[in-house]
Amino acid sequence: MNPNAGFTHNHVFLGSAHDDNARRTLWVVALTLTMMVGEIAAGYITGSMALLADGFHMATHAGALGIAAAAYAYAKRHAGSARFSFGTGKVGDLGGFASALILGLVALGIGVESVIRLLQPTAVEFGPATLIAVVGLAVNVVSALLLGHGHSAGHDHHHGHSHSPHGHDNNLRSAYVHVLADALTSVLAIVALLAGRYLGWVWLDPVMGLVGAIVIARWAWTLIRSTAAVLLDQTDGHIADEIRTLVEQPGDAAITDLHVWRIGPEAHAAIVSVVGSVGTSAGSIRERLKPVHEIRHLTVEFRQATGPSF
CATH class of the missing domain: 3.30.70.1350 (Cation efflux protein, cytoplasmic domain)
Incomplete structure (x- = not known):
């Protein structure tokens, strides 16, 4: 019998909902990848640049969601490793920080493309583009429902008194924000496409793109700040x-x-x-x-x- 057994402790500080959140994230990765492949394939078959562009845009979100899934797996696999002084509880924050940077780049890309299209208007195939935007929105709604429970529970946290079983899971939060960003761009695109088709407001498409870019950039900045605070050991x-x-x-x-x-x-x-x-x-x-x-x-x-x- 080890006489010091009562004085030792482990350094496993993963959230109580770690495995559940990891499963939710994997489902969303699978949905996003399926939608991405479908859009790229449809783009090649129909010759639609809009579909191809949206498909490759979703690829960036699939990559970010993949980072979130990988972070859960890595944290779980190395939770008991002595190489990490305080365990792997902050791996999710590192994944969230990386995802936030990707989200910021996505916002920048959407903003630049929107400005270009505002200055140099291009023809838009309203019918097929609207259909794909609706399908994309449906996928994002399902993804948001999968991730939303854990994320909203995490927001119930009050400083100093966390009663939420999910706590502040920035990895789940980053995945949720990526899904919301995709949903937002889909909603804005649908509004702009319908206005363009029935009202002739072609200019609204790039304007909505700019609005989406600004909102997504704000989300990215908020996520960067919160994850960086954890990574830099900011005092609570x-x-x-x-x-x-x-x-x-x-x-x-x-x-x-x-x-x-x-x-x-x-x-x-x-x-x-x-x-x-x-x-x-x-x-x-x-x-x-x-x-x-x-x-x-x-x-x-x-x-x-x-x-x-x-």
């Missing part, structure tokens, strides 16, 4: 304040150094350096911090006060 101020209150409120201890950062969708780590009076100890500080359920990896450095106060 709400949890840090809660820790300070619990440790210092009794008046017999003071925090001299504090680090709080996220290591997984539902897990934070904390290093708390404390100076305390006689009667306090590292063990008593740990007891005070038990209500902070977000902390899954806690290190307490304790030093006895040498003077009458601290």
